Amino acid sequence: MALTPEQLEKFQEDGFLVVEGFASPEEVAELKRRGEELVAGWDPASISIFSTRDQTSKTDSYFLNSASAISFFFEEKAFDKEGQLAVPKERAVNKIGHAMHDLDPVFRRWSRSPKVAALAQSLGFLRPLPVQSMLIFKQPFVGGEVVPHQDSSFLATSPLSCVGTWLALEDATRDNGCLWTLLGSHHEGVHRRFLRAPDGSVSFDADSPSFEDSQFVPVEVKAGSLVLLHGANVHRSGENTGPQSRHAYAMHVVEGAPGYAWHSDNWLQRREGMPFQPLYDHSAASGSGSGSASGGSKRPPAFVHAGIARRPAAAVQAAARHSAAAAVGRAPY
Numbered sequence: 098m099a100l101t102p103e104q105l106e107k108f109q110e111d112g113f114l115v116v117e118g119f120a121s122p123e124e125v126a127e128l129k130r131r132g133e134e135l136v137a138g139w140d141p142a143s144i145s146i147f148s149t150r151d152q153t154s155k156t157d158s159y160f161l162n163s164a165s166a167i168s169f170f171f172e173e174k175a176f177d178k179e180g181q182l183a184v185p186k187e188r189a190v191n192k193i194g195h196a197m198h199d200l201d202p203v204f205r206r207w208s209r210s211p212k213v214a215a216l217a218q219s220l221g222f223l224r225p226l227p228v229q230s231m232l233i234f235k236q237p238f239v240g241g242e243v244v245p246h247q248d249s250s251f252l253a254t255s256p257l258s259c260v261g262t263w264l265a266l267e268d269a270t271r272d273n274g275c276l277w278t279l280l281g282s283h284h285e286g287v288h289r290r291f292l293r294a295p296d297g298s299v300s301f302d303a304d305s306p307s308f309e310d311s312q313f314v315p316v317e318v319k320a321g322s323l324v325l326l327h328g329a330n331v332h333r334s335g336e337n338t339g340p341q342s343r344h345a346y347a348m349h350v351v352e353g354a355p356g357y358a359w360h361s362d363n364w365l366q367r368r369e370g371m372p373f374q375p376l377y378d379h380s381a382a383s384g385s386g387s388g389s390a391s392g393g394s395k396r397p398p399a400f401v402h403a404g405i406a407r408r409p410a411a412a413v414q415a416a417a418r419h420s421a422a423a424a425v426g427r428a429p430y
């Protein structure tokens with residue numbers, strides 16, 4: 098579903114956009130049902146890393162390998178003091194990721210549908226690469242918060258090009274942990290990056306700037322609405338304090354045309370033999386990797402970034418190593 102010029106303008110101004118009714122009730126129901134089916138077929142006990150506490154390296158590799166897999170992550174609050182699962186698996190799962198769009202037939206069909214491709218084309222992508230997908234559950238009462246972040250911190254190309262697509266599979270409200278966004282924050286560039294070292298450890302290269310909670314705007318949407326997030330948009334989501342879950346399917350896309358390179362120090366690296374697959378490839382026809390909007394218009398692609406924000410030297414402290422083990426309990430984004 099292509100965006101109108103007005104929608105594109107709003108997206109470029111605000112750094113996010115709500116497209117109501119992007120998915121039909123049938124499409125939403127199919128994705129939701131498939132998610133529930135995946136959980137039903139999953140045996141949490143098969144993941145040995147969760148049975149003891151001090152297994153950081155296994156946990157880290159579970160996280161890193163999820164780039165090329167359908168992996169299950171838990172809610173932190175789903176465990177008791179002994180580290181045992183305290184709620185049924187249907188209520189314990191935080192999200193499934195990060196290659197649903199390639200490996201699961203139902204999510205793959207949706208992710209590569211003409212509707213999604215038309216959206217990418219209207220954003221100006223010549224060779225859109227879906228690099229990551231997540232089915233996020235935000236469970237009743239235990240659904241944890243997602244702290245303020247920018248998706249391009251995690252999914253960087255040179256030059257930066259990430260756009261997040263977030264499809265509500267259930268109504269999202271303040272009570273069940275909807276997204277909150279900082280309007281126009283993408284104009285300030287990307288504040289930090291989440292880097293993978295050659296030994297597989299991951300860390301941020303700087304502390305996060307502090308953001309005023311009161312500056313965030315809630316994005317309450319109905320099931321079927323799509324929220325588009327510019328890669329430099331600062332957003333977060335709250336805890337789910339209510340009895341309703343808040344299922345959503347997020348997929349992140351970057352430009353894969355010549356002239357754009359996936360960073361080898363991104364945490365997310367596909368295993369050998371499983372390259373990113375474009376939604377379509379118009380880069381040869383355009384004769385340029387620099388991107389031009391669809392339909393031969395001169396408009397710059399809507400995913401263009403302001404770059405990496407300059408930080409005062411003092412702010413660039415050695416950021417604490419981020420344990421991917423923690424990311425299994427609660428994803429870093």
Ligand SMILES: O=C(O)CCC(=O)C(=O)O
Nearest residue numbers: 233243248261334347430
């Ligand atoms: O769904 C959420 O709670 C957070 C999702 C998010 O931050 C993202 O998709 O980038």
